[in-house]
Amino acid sequence: MMAVDVGGTFTDVVAVSDGMIRTAKVSTDVQQVDRGVVAGAAELGVADATVFNHASTHGLNAIITRSLPKIGFLTTAGHRDIPDIGRSWRPVAALTDPSWRRSFGDAARPLVPRYLRRGITERIRADGAIHVALDEAQAREQLGVLRRCNVQGVAICLLNAYTNDVHERRLRELVREELGDVPVSLSSEISPLAKEYARASTTLVDVFMKIIYDDYTHRLDAGLRGLGFAGQLNFADCTANLIPAADAMEAPFRVVFAGPAAGTVGSAHFGRLIGEPNLLCADIGGTSCDISLVTHGEPFVNTTFELEHDLIVNALSNDISSIGAGGGSLVAVSPSGDITVGPGSAGADPGPACYGRGGQQPTMTDICLIAGLLDPHGFAGGKMVLDQQLAMRAFERLDTPLTFEHRVRYAWDIGLNNIAEGIFNIAIKQGIDPRDYALVAFGAAGPLLLPALADLVNVKRVVVPPHPGLFSALGLLSADQAYGLSQSAYTLLEPGNADAVAALFESMEARLRRRLGTQTDVAIERAFDGQLVGQTWETPFVPVPAGPITAATIEQMVENFHQAYAERNGNRFASIPVQGVTYRLRAVVPTDKVTYAELPERRGAPLRPVGTSVLRYVADAEELAQVYARDDLCAGDEIRGPAIVREALSTTYITQNQIARVGRFGEIGIERIR
Amino acid sequence: MSNHSFPRPEEPTPRQAREPVAGRCDACGESPLMRYPLLSEGGWYLVVKCQSCLHSQQREKWQRLGHVTLLTDALAC
Numbered sequence: 001m002m003a004v005d006v007g008g009t010f011t012d013v014v015a016v017s018d019g020m021i022r023t024a025k026v027s028t029d030v031q032q033v034d035r036g037v038v039a040g041a042a043e044l045g046v047a048d049a050t051v052f053n054h055a056s057t058h059g060l061n062a063i064i065t066r067s068l069p070k071i072g073f074l075t076t077a078g079h080r081d082i083p084d085i086g087r088s089w090r091p092v093a094a095l096t097d098p099s100w101r102r103s104f105g106d107a108a109r110p111l112v113p114r115y116l117r118r119g120i121t122e123r124i125r126a127d128g129a130i131h132v133a134l135d136e137a138q139a140r141e142q143l144g145v146l147r148r149c150n151v152q153g154v155a156i157c158l159l160n161a162y163t164n165d166v167h168e169r170r171l172r173e174l175v176r177e178e179l180g181d182v183p184v185s186l187s188s189e190i191s192p193l194a195k196e197y198a199r200a201s202t203t204l205v206d207v208f209m210k211i212i213y214d215d216y217t218h219r220l221d222a223g224l225r226g227l228g229f230a231g232q233l234n235f236a237d238c239t240a241n242l243i244p245a246a247d248a249m250e251a252p253f254r255v256v257f258a259g260p261a262a263g264t265v266g267s268a269h270f271g272r273l274i275g276e277p278n279l280l281c282a283d284i285g286g287t288s289c290d291i292s293l294v295t296h297g298e299p300f301v302n303t304t305f306e307l308e309h310d311l312i313v314n315a316l317s318n319d320i321s322s323i324g325a326g327g328g329s330l331v332a333v334s335p336s337g338d339i340t341v342g343p344g345s346a347g348a349d350p351g352p353a354c355y356g357r358g359g360q361q362p363t364m365t366d367i368c369l370i371a372g373l374l375d376p377h378g379f380a381g382g383k384m385v386l387d388q389q390l391a392m393r394a395f396e397r398l399d400t401p402l403t404f405e406h407r408v409r410y411a412w413d414i415g416l417n418n419i420a421e422g423i424f425n426i427a428i429k430q431g432i433d434p435r436d437y438a439l440v441a442f443g444a445a446g447p448l449l450l451p452a453l454a455d456l457v458n459v460k461r462v463v464v465p466p467h468p469g470l471f472s473a474l475g476l477l478s479a480d481q482a483y484g485l486s487q488s489a490y491t492l493l494e495p496g497n498a499d500a501v502a503a504l505f506e507s508m509e510a511r512l513r514r515r516l517g518t519q520t521d522v523a524i525e526r527a528f529d530g531q532l533v534g535q536t537w538e539t540p541f542v543p544v545p546a547g548p549i550t551a552a553t554i555e556q557m558v559e560n561f562h563q564a565y566a567e568r569n570g571n572r573f574a575s576i577p578v579q580g581v582t583y584r585l586r587a588v589v590p591t592d593k594v595t596y597a598e599l600p601e602r603r604g605a606p607l608r609p610v611g612t613s614v615l616r617y618v619a620d621a622e623e624l625a626q627v628y629a630r631d632d633l634c635a636g637d638e639i640r641g642p643a644i645v646r647e648a649l650s651t652t653y654i655t656q657n658q659i660a661r662v663g664r665f666g667e668i669g670i671e672r673i674r
Numbered sequence: 675m676s677n678h679s680f681p682r683p684e685e686p687t688p689r690q691a692r693e694p695v696a697g698r699c700d701a702c703g704e705s706p707l708m709r710y711p712l713l714s715e716g717g718w719y720l721v722v723k724c725q726s727c728l729h730s731q732q733r734e735k736w737q738r739l740g741h742v743t744l745l746t747d748a749l750a751c
Contacts, residue, residue, distance in 0.1 A: 084715075101715065101716070105715060106714065106715055107714065107715040107716040113729070114728070115701065115724075115727050115728040115729040115730070116727075145702060145726065145727045148701075148702035148703060148704065148726070148727065149701045149702045149727055149729070
């Protein structure tokens with residue numbers, strides 16, 4: 001098994017064979033991303049792999065940076081500003097700011113400029129009836145404009161098309177006749193859900209991803225086959241579930257936000273192994289800290305996600321919050337004289353001052369070096385030597401009357417508090433008590449920073465998994481293959497409508513079975529998003545009983561809705577009728593997952609440190625910390641803080657009042673000494 | 675009294691004259707380019723637009739009252 005997580009700077013590759021985990025880290029070639037992936041695959045040897053699971057952020061980066069192909073957008077006449085208006089939500093900070101503009105609006109950086117958004121004369125009513133027939137002559141006229149403008153693809157999103165797709169399908173035929181074989185996405189196929197804006201933005205993103213990923217997938221597939229790979233190429237979706245590449249390219253909007261989700265799925269899988277079903281997952285890299293939640297062994301899943309503020313995509317996605325706090329977070333002095341840390345980051349270039357690449361501002365990494373936590377000669381697997389003098393000079397340059405010791409100490413405390421606040425906000429938002437949750441620390445900087453804030457967030461314990469620096473890539477080998485289908489149809493849930501709901505599920509199941517192909521023994525789970533009559537926001541993922549849909553099933557669906565509603569909102573309104581809005585199917589094909597080798601228990605000589613390090617500025621007084629090599633650890637070992645555990649791509653810091661116990665899968669569990 | 679009142683407009687609707695501009699559209703290659711003021715998100719602009727595809731060839735901020743700046747214009751910068 002092999003997996004690759006393509007980031008903006010590095011491409012992480014992991015291979016698992018015979019219980020052995022091997023890793024490679026190669027630079028991402030932003031001009032031709034597949035080159036880095038194939039190079040990493042060649043380094044580890046892909047010929048014997050049965051699956052190659054892939055997650056990438058380069059589609060997401062293309063949207064964020066607007067490095068996008070030129071496409072056209074067709075919608076019902078009079079509604080071409082749907083992608084510009086969005087949901088008209090403003091961020092709290094902009095509520096009283098008249099100069100605020102949404103990032104994807106016409107006054108900022110639209111995904112599709114207004115002149116390429118063309119209105120089509122037609123109208124379908126909310127019940128699916130045709131109110132105005134499609135004016136084909138007018139449509140051809142508009143397509144002629146797009147042809148003259150040389151668009152590379154077309155997104156089609158007509159009003160109410162999720163109830164009747166006849167005009168969208170005919171428009172696609174006209175596109176083929178007028179523009180030739182360019183990628184076309186129909187909202188009624190991509191995201192047949194109510195609410196026009198989300199459907200439109202999802203369809204737009206889908207066309208972009210078709211253009212960006214189509215050639216890429218062919219080049220990647222050819223490159224891997226050229227190395228002798230004969231297995232299955234899968235793409236991860238936004239919940240890090242795996243989709244065969246050909247199926248993923250049918251609706252590639254699902255893969256746009258795959259990378260961050262993999263760490264959550266990897267945590268959930270590892271949590272099941274070590275008996276920790278409730279997890280707060282924190283992935284700290286150079287720039288950001290991505291925080292997510294796993295409850296009862298399952299990641300918290302949303303029905304939509306935002307690429308930018310109010311730029312939403314209708315795709316199931318793991319709920320991940322990012323805060324600007326990482327190893328590269330910049331330390332600065334505010335105009336009022338306060339020390340601040342983040343959200344700005346030194347990034348990879350120039351990077352922290354201690355990298356010696358010209359960075360002048362101190363960062364969290366510089367603090368860790370000055371404090372004695374990082375080994376200047378062992379950073380990034382020994383590929384980089386850090387310069388402590390440059391780190392110290394960066395702190396000396398800060399324009400503040402504080403002493404050097406106070407500058408470093410305050411910055412350390414503030415940096416940790418920023419992360420703790422982010423984790424606490426997630427816990428409050430989701431209504432969980434951190435004392436019931438273990439904090440999984442991964443990403444290169446996670447094990448270094450997170451144990452030190454365990455007291456601040458009051459978690460049960462901190463767990464550092466094996467290979468924390470590449471844990472997101474390992475997450476891609478921890479997921480199942482999953483197929484999903486969603487369809488909106490406003491239906492009052494009453495016994496008389498059982499046949500309508502049954503017919504809808506039957507047609508959806510037939511479509512899903514076609515996608516499953518020869519995999520006929522796969523169980524299909526049903527669910528629906530519902531609302532109380534009069535509401536406009538749904539309660540998602542209400543379970544639907546298996547078996548034929550009868551009047552009794554409908555009654556059970558209503559009861560399930562009231563239960564789910566009460567769990568989410570604390571109230572139950574059993575006297576108000578329930579309306580089904582979106583119906584969902586999910587089929588999970590169990591796949592082989594990464595297995596973590598069990599560590600042997602220690603026999604003979606006790607665990608010995610490989611050295612010591614004097615720690616400064618991270619506690620009230622200097623401390624002498626024992627330094628251990630992670631490769632020396634055995635199951636059952638105990639390490640009392642202050643201590644440091646070093647490995648190739650990460651460092652774990654155990655503070656003075658903590659004890660670390662090594663679990664049987666090599667995980668380091670860190671708790672307060674009671 | 676009549677000296678102080680404006681005459682009833684003779685045109686059924688107000689109309690902004692569009693000034694033809696030489697050249698071809700960068701986006702679609704057609705030639706009917708026109709310059710005229712346009713109200714958009716962010717205020718008034720003087721634009722040169724292709725009349726075929728409505729691509730904005732040029733777009734500059736425009737003061738509809740000449741040198742007079744309204745407070746609302748100053749706010750919506």
